[in-house]
Amino acid sequence: MKDLTQNQWNEQIKADKDAVILDVRTDEEVAEGYIPGAKQLDIYNAGAFMEKANLMDKSKNYYVYCRSGSRSAQACMILESIGFDTTYNLLGGFSEWEGDKTV
Template sequence: MQTITVEALKAKLDAGETINLVDVREPHENAEFNIGGLLLPLGKIQTMQVEEIDDLKDQEVFIYCRSGNRSGQACLILETMGYKNVVNVTGGMLAWQEKIGR
């Protein structure tokens, strides 16, 4: 599994790169603060309900959560399902808010 820091991810966003962001937190966490990722809670990934991202199997996909733990689990599961280029955002939204802000 690859990883990326929140600073490096922010630089990609600021540069206008088209990137695939997936938020594996719960809906209430996403409602409080999010950076525009597709909401796909970890529970759905664990039960392999990932139809929304089927077309991203061969693309780079950045996965984030609150702290980096759930997104790490999601990356491992997605890799077993054939996703070739998943990237865990280390530190998650806690690191984003600490280092970048809202």
């Protein structure tokens, strides 16, 4: 896992043809807005999180965020523990996100 600032996140995603944006917040949080193109995988629903994570392409690069950056860091560690090579955590999470949003 590597922590990325917003600027690093934006620059890296634009250049990454294997980028997957992963939102690990709850349905209620996602309803308030999300980063365009993100796939939701609620980390609080541990069973579903693990089940869906195991179906994802482990060769892709995962850019993970939550509200503040804490749950997404945890999600990155979990993903890496089950064989994902490349995960990035958005520092500050969605609460500090200044880029494009879908509301």
